[in-house]
Amino acid sequence: MRWKHLPALIALSNSMTEPELIEGILRRDRHAFQYLVTRYQKQVIKTACYFVGNMEDAEDLSQEIFLDIIHSLHTFKKSSSLSTWIYRITVNKSINMVKKQQRRGIMMRLESLFRLTTGQETGKEMEPSVSSDDFEQQEKRELLHAAISRLPENQRIAFILCKYEDQTYKQIAEIMKIGLPAVESLIHRARLNLQKHLTYHFSEYKKN
Amino acid sequence: MDCNQFKSNVFAFSEKTLEKDTYQAAEHHVSTCISCSRLLSEYKVLADIMEQEKNAGPNPFAATRILQRIENEFYKPKGLTSKAWMRVLQPVAITFALMTGILIGSYTARQDQTPVNKMASTSENIEFLRSNLFISDFADEDKLLVLNK
Numbered sequence A: 001m002r003w004k005h006l007p008a009l010i011a012l013s014n015s016m017t018e019p020e021l022i023e024g025i026l027r028r029d030r031h032a033f034q035y036l037v038t039r040y041q042k043q044v045i046k047t048a049c050y051f052v053g054n055m056e057d058a059e060d061l062s063q064e065i066f067l068d069i070i071h072s073l074h075t076f077k078k079s080s081s082l083s084t085w086i087y088r089i090t091v092n093k094s095i096n097m098v099k100k101q102q103r104r105g106i107m108m109r110l111e112s113l114f115r116l117t118t119g120q121e122t123g124k125e126m127e128p129s130v131s132s133d134d135f136e137q138q139e140k141r142e143l144l145h146a147a148i149s150r151l152p153e154n155q156r157i158a159f160i161l162c163k164y165e166d167q168t169y170k171q172i173a174e175i176m177k178i179g180l181p182a183v184e185s186l187i188h189r190a191r192l193n194l195q196k197h198l199t200y201h202f203s204e205y206k207k208n
Numbered sequence B: 001m002d003c004n005q006f007k008s009n010v011f012a013f014s015e016k017t018l019e020k021d022t023y024q025a026a027e028h029h030v031s032t033c034i035s036c037s038r039l040l041s042e043y044k045v046l047a048d049i050m051e052q053e054k055n056a057g058p059n060p061f062a063a064t065r066i067l068q069r070i071e072n073e074f075y076k077p078k079g080l081t082s083k084a085w086m087r088v089l090q091p092v093a094i095t096f097a098l099m100t101g102i103l104i105g106s107y108t109a110r111q112d113q114t115p116v117n118k119m120a121s122t123s124e125n126i127e128f129l130r131s132n133l134f135i136s137d138f139a140d141e142d143k144l145l146v147l148n149k
């Protein structure tokens, strides 16, 4: 395997500037690829994870994202930073994956419904082993993810980039190719929608 | 600030993104209202969860896997992959099997068209069958049956 001396090579390529990196990738230079991956893997995987909902899928998806970045780098206009452009690709790919997952989810629900109505065994769902201490935390985590995934697409993108990726409104505007007031409005509406969903759940929870 | 006003600001309050005046009013209300302080504690748990998720890093081997994928994409010679080979070989194998079947079928059909009397008209045939099938003794009626055909 050619990447086994990765740490040494990373140190070697630490000094790469953005134009050097872009030029290196366009030349299909290994050091440039290594620098690209070590520099942006956390950003890509974490952002993908907030959309697709689990680290395993996010890591698989990140491979596609990096290939996409390399293949389409010649279209990068340099009007924004490379990081912004990478965020844009990551968000688009992640949203597409979520749509695929949703379609698959609908098909699976239909299939299980079919099995139920035809009296076939549905089989036991795999459940992660969660201790009772973690149970409440896990429940809240799922509630939060469900609330975020219910947000309209643009609100979800803006909220995730702001809340989880600490992107400024200006950066989000560049990533989403929209104006600053639109970003402000999206994040404000996302907060209100989340609050509505969560507060409703908490009040229902108290009643039961 | 009353309970409804607090509820409509609770998320921003837990995130500390409220304007200073509103924040102070909310802070004052929550210190005197049990119901709102309960609601706030729920939001604080969510804020902690979000913070944990923000700090979670990816698998340390993820980078290696990405680089391996890049290596396969850009540096490995692109011959026919096993999948591609299968796509070529499968139809060839099926065609071969079909052709063999047709050839065997037509050959045996030709054999069947040989007149029956030619096959079993003489006692030589019986001798032949006896020696080849290791049948030691044909019954006389069998012999007659074959001979009468």
Ligand SMILES: [Zn+2]
Pocket (backbone or CB within 6 Å): B002, B003, B004, B006, B029, B033, B034, B035, B036, B037
């Ligand atoms: Zn109150």
